[in-house]
Amino acid sequence: MGLVARALEAAGVPTLCLTSAYSITASVNPPRAAFSDLPLGHTVGRPHEPEFQRDLLRRAFRAAEAMDEPGTIAPTGVAWDVNGSWKRRATPTGVETEAAESKSGARSDTRNERVDIPQYQYESDRLAAESGA
Amino acid sequence: MGAPLDGSAPVDYIALTRDRYDALGYPPYQWVALPEPPPWTPLSRPLNESTVALVGSGGAYREGQTAFHWKDDTGVRRIPSADPATDIRVTHFAYDLEPAREDPNIVFPVDRLRELVDEGVLGGLASTALGCMGGIYSVRRATEELAPAIVAEVTAMDVDLALLVPV
Numbered sequence: 409m410g411l412v413a414r415a416l417e418a419a420g421v422p423t424l425c426l427t428s429a430y431s432i433t434a435s436v437n438p439p440r441a442a443f444s445d446l447p448l449g450h451t452v453g454r455p456h457e458p459e460f461q462r463d464l465l466r467r468a469f470r471a472a473e474a475m476d477e478p479g480t481i482a483p484t485g486v487a488w489d490v491n492g493s494w495k496r497r498a499t500p501t502g503v504e505t506e507a508a509e510s511k512s513g514a515r516s517d518t519r520n521e522r523v524d525i526p527q528y529q530y531e532s533d534r535l536a537a538e539s540g541a
Numbered sequence: 542m543g544a545p546l547d548g549s550a551p552v553d554y555i556a557l558t559r560d561r562y563d564a565l566g567y568p569p570y571q572w573v574a575l576p577e578p579p580p581w582t583p584l585s586r587p588l589n590e591s592t593v594a595l596v597g598s599g600g601a602y603r604e605g606q607t608a609f610h611w612k613d614d615t616g617v618r619r620i621p622s623a624d625p626a627t628d629i630r631v632t633h634f635a636y637d638l639e640p641a642r643e644d645p646n647i648v649f650p651v652d653r654l655r656e657l658v659d660e661g662v663l664g665g666l667a668s669t670a671l672g673c674m675g676g677i678y679s680v681r682r683a684t685e686e687l688a689p690a691i692v693a694e695v696t697a698m699d700v701d702l703a704l705l706v707p708v
Contacts, residue, residue, distance in 0.1 A: 409598050409675060409707040410575060415688035416703050418580040421695055425705045430551035435572050438705075439579040445551060449636040451599070451706050452653065455644035461653045466662055469588050472702075478581040492548020500558040502637030517565055520634040522678075524612040529630035529642060536605045 410436025424472040426451050426464075430481065439478050442468035445487040447494055447503045453486070460486075573680055584702065586664075591701035594667040595622060596691060599641060599648030599708040600633035601672035608632050609674045615686035617694060618672040626652045635676045636708050648708050667698045675707050 410433065413423040417439045427433040428446040444464055446453065453461040464486045471482035488494055497504045501518040528534040558570050584591070600609050602618045609616060611634035620629065629645040631638055641648045651670055657663045671694055677683040695703050 409596075409705045410573065410579075411680075411683050412596065412598075412688045412691050413703075413705055414575070414579050415684075415692050416695055416705075417582050419692045419696055420582050421692075421700065421703050422582045422584050423703045423705055425707065427707060429554045429707075431553045431555045432572065435555065435574045437575045437577075437579055439581050443551070448552075448554070449599075449638070449640055449708055450647050451708055452647045452650045455640045455647055458646070458653060458656070461646055461650060462656060462660075465650060465653055465657060469657075469662060473584065473588055478579045495548055495552050498552045498554075498557065500554055500561055501635055517561065518637075520611060522612040522634050524610045524614075526608040526610050527632045527634075528608040529632060529638075533604055533608060533630055537607045540605050 410438040413438035413440075424468060426468055427481070433481055437479050439480075440472050440475050441481040442471050442484050443481050444468075444484045445492065447488060447498065448500075449502050450488075454488075571680075586701060588663055588702070589661055590664040592665040592667055592699075593654065593663050594695050594698050594700040594703045595649070595651060595654060595670035595706065596673070596695065596703055597649040597670070597706040598673050598675035599636070599706065600631050600674050601629050601645060601649040601670075602632070603672075604628050604630060609672075611674075613677050613679050613682055614674045615677060615682050615690070616673070617687070617690050619694070620649075620651070620670045620672050622651050622655070622666050622668055622670040624651070626650075629672075633674065633676065633708065641708075648706060650706065654704070664701070667700050669694075669698065671695070 425438045425441040467484040626645040
């Protein structure tokens with residue numbers, strides 16, 4: 409998203425990147441970013457917790473209004489929990505269950521295979537897309 | 542190594558991925574590093590008067606649209622932002638999809654942004670939100686295909702801010 413943020417900003421559109429992957433965002437160095445300390449796959453917070461999600465967004469927008477230096481990554485102060493114990497089980501794709509952790513250690517590849525045909529969430533999505541095309 | 546010793550430091554996903562790749566015998570993943578200062582366009586008005594466009598790279602598409610594939614798909618899906626998040630589907634190879642399929646707002650917050658407009662935090666929400674795929678391994682294709690496509694879509698919307706939500 410850093411590449412997209414830079415391209416938009418160069419085209420005259422201000423941007424704000426949300427992130428929960430601090431090191432990746434620091435590496436691509438977008439113009440404005442707001443960091444929340446959440447597991448991967450939860451950039452805007454916990455599922456079905458609308459006030460948690462709105463609070464994160466309000467804090468991020470407030471931070472963006474105060475930024476005046478390109479490359480700022482402001483903390484929103486939003487975290488998954490108080491002790492961050494999920495981080496021990498963090499993987500490059502999310503968070504492992506305790507059981508998976510003890511079985512695979514750090515050796516498994518948790519990504520899915522990169523196939524080049526559309527990957528629908530539901531079979532009914534595929535049917536809807538193909539009948540509408 | 543990527544996992545922090547105490548719970549307060551962020552997870553270092555670059556180190557975590559490097560360790561996994563080493564353990565699996567893969568060559569190191571080439572992360573994009575852009576140390577030079579990024580371009581900058583100042584905000585033109587306060588956010589409560591600003592129209593915001595949502596761009597999410599978690600692989601969101603709308604029911605009825607062609608889903609993304611998982612190998613450098615640089616396509617963009619136009620998703621009506623007035624539609625509820627229950628119409629949104631997500632697909633991606635590189636993160637655990639289950640929570641986002643339970644509530645797409647955690648990677649594509651259309652419901653929440655409409656609510657912030659109602660609250661008066663934002664001035665408005667662009668009528669179209671954009672879904673795309675992060676994890677394009679080809680930096681050339683991300684730069685030459687994905688970024689220009691999003692720039693063309695967003696500049697045509699005449700918005701005051703783009704909110705970018707990666708996963």
